[in-house]
Amino acid sequence: AQSVTQLDSQVPVFEEAPVELRCNYSSSVSVYLFWYVQYPNQGLQLLLKYLSGSTLVKGINGFEAEFNKSQTSFHLRKPSVHISDTAEYFCAVSDRRGSARQLTFGSGTQLTVLP
């Protein structure tokens, strides 16, 4: 079984400032890692994913995340945020070996970009 912890439920940040959204996971098996974004009244959209290879992964909209196996973390970063980045962000994992590969989500972080 896996679990995902997003330490910050709300992150307010000023426009053009950098942001980091934290994600830690717990699993007894190897996992795949994902970040999804949910804009108001919309479904989830994949930002980026880590499956294997380079631990630094780049996603859409200028976001990137780094997989740190020793710290079991997958923090999401963006060097300069825009108003349009205001949304809820979910970190998720799936079992590499599972047949279903369903996602286990964190509780979400609401990013609010202030003018």
Added chain:
Amino acid sequence: GAGVSQSPSNKVTEKGKDVELRCDPISGHTALYWYRQSLGQGLEFLIYFQGNSAPDKSGLPSDRFSAERTGGSVSTLTIQRTQQEDSAVYLCASSSRVGGEQFFGPGTRLTVL
């Protein structure tokens, strides 16, 4: 269609009634997932379909919940004798293969009065 579609977008029902929620996955996607997003529980996996295999029902919270997938395409999630705690947004996702990227629909917001 271009993406996963779900209907209805909103559903208000009375406690004790049955409801059916529909999901149309992306054409050709063999894997289909249902999740529930609620204030108290966050995003939870409910059930998974892959091709003609038996579904993985491990996430269904009670026997009032069931789902089927007809012809390997459209799926219906049925909740019988709805309770107020069933109020949530029900999300459907599809994937072209097991372990592939899951594409999510906009969800159905269910309110049980």
